[in-house]
Amino acid sequence: MKTKFFFFSLATLYILSGCEKVEKTDPSPPIKWGVSPEFNASFSEHSFNYIDADVSELTSIKKLQDNSFILTGFYYPSTSYTLLKLNKFFYLEWMQDIEGMTRQVLESMDGGYILAGAKSHGGSLNHDGFLWKTDVNGEKEWENYIGTTLDDEHITTFIPTSDNGYLLTGGITQNDPDSQSDLFIAKVNGSGIESWSKVIELPGDNWGWSIVEVVDEGFVVLGTSSNSTGSNSEAELLLVKINNDGDVLWSKSFGSILSGYYNKIITSNEGGFAITATSLADEAYYNILLFKVDEEGNLDWTAVLGSDEEDLNHSIIQANNGDYVILGETRKHLDEPIIGAEIVDIILIRTNPLGEVKWMKNMVVRF
Numbered sequence: 001m002k003t004k005f006f007f008f009s010l011a012t013l014y015i016l017s018g019c020e021k022v023e024k025t026d027p028s029p030p031i032k033w034g035v036s037p038e039f040n041a042s043f044s045e046h047s048f049n050y051i052d053a054d055v056s057e058l059t060s061i062k063k064l065q066d067n068s069f070i071l072t073g074f075y076y077p078s079t080s081y082t083l084l085k086l087n088k089f090f091y092l093e094w095m096q097d098i099e100g101m102t103r104q105v106l107e108s109m110d111g112g113y114i115l116a117g118a119k120s121h122g123g124s125l126n127h128d129g130f131l132w133k134t135d136v137n138g139e140k141e142w143e144n145y146i147g148t149t150l151d152d153e154h155i156t157t158f159i160p161t162s163d164n165g166y167l168l169t170g171g172i173t174q175n176d177p178d179s180q181s182d183l184f185i186a187k188v189n190g191s192g193i194e195s196w197s198k199v200i201e202l203p204g205d206n207w208g209w210s211i212v213e214v215v216d217e218g219f220v221v222l223g224t225s226s227n228s229t230g231s232n233s234e235a236e237l238l239l240v241k242i243n244n245d246g247d248v249l250w251s252k253s254f255g256s257i258l259s260g261y262y263n264k265i266i267t268s269n270e271g272g273f274a275i276t277a278t279s280l281a282d283e284a285y286y287n288i289l290l291f292k293v294d295e296e297g298n299l300d301w302t303a304v305l306g307s308d309e310e311d312l313n314h315s316i317i318q319a320n321n322g323d324y325v326i327l328g329e330t331r332k333h334l335d336e337p338i339i340g341a342e343i344v345d346i347i348l349i350r351t352n353p354l355g356e357v358k359w360m361k362n363m364v365v366r367f
Helices: 002-021
Strands: 055-063 069-075 080-086 092-098 101-107 113-119 128-134 140-146 152-160 166-173 182-188 194-200 205-213 219-226 234-242 248-258 264-267 273-281 285-293 299-305 310-318 324-333 342-351 357-363
Touching: 069 101, 080 101, 080 113, 101 152, 113 166, 128 166, 128 182, 140 182, 140 194, 152 182, 152 205, 166 219, 182 219, 182 234, 194 248, 205 234, 205 264, 219 264, 234 273, 248 273, 248 285, 264 310, 273 324, 285 324, 285 342, 299 342, 299 357
Parallel strands: 055 101, 128 152, 182 205, 285 310
Antiparallel strands: 055 069, 069 080, 080 092, 101 113, 113 128, 113 152, 128 140, 152 166, 166 182, 166 205, 182 194, 205 219, 219 234, 234 248, 264 273, 273 285, 273 310, 285 299, 310 324, 324 342, 342 357
């Protein structure tokens, strides 16, 4: 059963490479199989029906240069996070336990792997952001902590930077029982040693979810800002531009989106950035939102995408001709008298550079 769980998640990735290879003249191509090497996705337990009682979460998956896969997962109720390596035929090569909550895994420059997340240490009940480095076989080489034991830091995502280091973002709750989370950003070198960290204190409960490095030096962090906590609360999108030293150059907020789901930012071929998120429409069904903003974070346009069912965003890429391809999930609620009964399918949407839908496909996944 565990293998099927991972295959379901991998199937979500396979669709994307077909989109990138489609000719511009093909108005509605069939689903093609393969994996986009640029696509790194995270999924939560909300994304899938439970297939086995002891599997609750696949947190990250990445295609490697040799067409194999590296994954991080969570096994319930053991509270153990695991790093798994699958070959290109999806056979398990090895798995290693990880001492911490891992949210993302990347391939390091030496062929090993580096993971980011949160972990308690030093006898504290709070979490610190942490990086965990392994060799090519998943054996631990080092771990480093980001933050202080007095506060509660969680790393949600990180990216490699042009200076061979990493930029991390997430949230920090300072040592105050009434405190909400603030946006947390940190820069480390290739060995995981912290160069600097910043706490961006803005009104509300703020988290970072996605990062891009920009050509004029610096980074844009996409986050959410909410007046309440929880994965299903309403929030605004938060954009923060920082320089290479972490100084805030500008911040913008806009939109009404669902907090706690996968918001993604990419640089746009037209200049500026494209953003995907999930919105609660008519207080009944979720929709996928596509935003286009300029280089200063000003909103150019918004597109509401999806079917007549509940559609939630996962990620976005841009094709060579400027089209956007959005990957998400569609939840179809069943009429059966089962509490919370639903079917989760994969949805793939292709738009032109202005966010107008060219085609939309659903992939039905059943075991």
